[in-house]
Amino acid sequence: MRKIRWKKVVFLLVTIIIVFQIAGSFFFYDLAIKRGPKDFLTGNADLKVSAETMEVFLNGDWLDWVDQQEFEEIHMTSKDDLDLMGYFLPAQKPTDKLVILTHGYLGNAKQMGLYGQFYYEELGYNIFMPNARGHGKSGGDYYGFGWPDRLDLIDWTKLLGEKLGADTEVIYHGLSMGAATVLMASGELLPEQVKAIIADSPYQSVYQLFAYQLDRMFHLPAFPLLDNMSLLTNARAGYSLKEADALSAVKRATVPILYIHGKADTFVPTEMAKELYEETKSDTALFLVDNANHGEAFVMDQEAYKMKVKSFLQ
Template sequence: MVKRKILRGLTGLFIVILIIDVIASFYFYDLAISRGPKDFLSGNKDLEVSAETMEVLLDGGWREWVSEQEFEHIEMTSRDGLLLQGYFLEAKEPTNKLVIAAHGYLGRGSDMALYGQYYYEELGYNFFTADSRGHGRSEGDYYGFGWPDRLDYMDWINLLVEKLGPETEIILHGLSMGAATVLMTAGEDLSDNVKVVIADSPYTSVHDLFSYQINRMFHLPSFPFIHSTSVVTKAKAGYSFKEASALEQVKKAEVPILYITGNADTFVPTEMTQELYQNTKSKAELVTFDNANHGESFVSDEEKYKKVVKEFLEENFEK
């Protein structure tokens, strides 16, 4: 009789926990994956940057620069039927060099003009950026965190090579989610036209990122919440958190990769970039920026950033 009561009690407790987990998994899907405003990031201390950085991001000259450029608007339909929007800026002088820039979570292609201005004005390259699925003017009701996006970027690469010619040489430059995206792309059967990948503030995998964030933001363990949310994401968005792994992709990469991170990054911890670097199959370099928070390296020390990029390109690209 006592054993039966204990068993009933445990069964009831299990059912309650299961119900809570199911509710939580749909809540976290809507919170992070489903397209829409993400108020939970407002006031997040891990995303705080210096006043100087904020001024550049909000009112820097690069914003005026991008508004003055005559970008060619290019549309592409993804393999699963989404209409995606891209923006191409032809170099002032003929060149076969092209930068494809991938933006971060909740951003849009135009955000990458912060880097595009350097590539276009100082290096004289063609520049392309796109609104990733679920962002900006592109279709999609969820955020892919780089995994479905990697196929989109492979198709953008092929489209642009067809447009510009078979001699086109490409840099993939990504920031945050965009950095994970270009790393995930690098692990695929990549076009020989891609010569260099630059990943600024990437995460190892969506599972690792969310496991870190659920503890930091909500003081909850990753199990069972991240695992069950991954199941919901697989059902609704077509990918799971563990398969969305930049770490596994760089183990297959053949293109040189430059990793950039700030040693004060607490949103995507610096250790993730270090782990990616240590597991990269291809030639790789890691550069850390002192006192830079997430995605802040370029603004915190623009001169060093440009120098690092230029030297890496001279060694691996401009030959």
């Protein structure tokens, strides 16, 4: 009788654990991957930026600049039949230079106008700002965190190369999730027009990022919850959390990469950028900005940021 009771207890405990893991997988998938509002980030201390940065984000001159431009809306059908959309702006004078600016998680294409104005007015580039799948006017009911987006980016590059000509020289410049996107793309066979990559505040892999945030925000271990969530993500969104890996991609990179990160970033630790830099196969540079939190480097030291980008591209 005692053995039977113990077996019942063990069976009950195992059942509870399994149910918890399954329920947790669906909960965190809906929380992070499924398209929709993400209230859990509201008030997150790791995303707190300086008053100066917030003023620029909300009321900066770049917003007026974006509103004043006559962007061409370009659509593209992805390999898995999503309607993707982006904004193209030709340079003021004819040029063979093009920058593709990729935005962060929960952002949208026009938010990259903060950087687009710099490329347009000071560097004389054509600019293109795509909405990642699941964001803005692009289709998709999930967020790719850079992995499916890397292939979309390459397809955008080919489409724009056909539009602007074979001699076009392309720069990728991404922020946060957009930075992970351009780094993940670096491990693929890129179109020969791609000449350099700039990654501002990147993470290494989606699994590592989630493990860090799971511990920091919910005080939970990564295993086995993230592994189960990864299976669900693969079934619903077509990718696993571990395969979405920028670190392995940069080990195959063939174009120069400039890494930019804030030294005070607690949402995506600065160490992630340092390790990416150390493991990059191609020519690379690292620019760290004092007192800058996540995605804050451009505002906190704008002149140094611009000088670093200019010298890197030259």
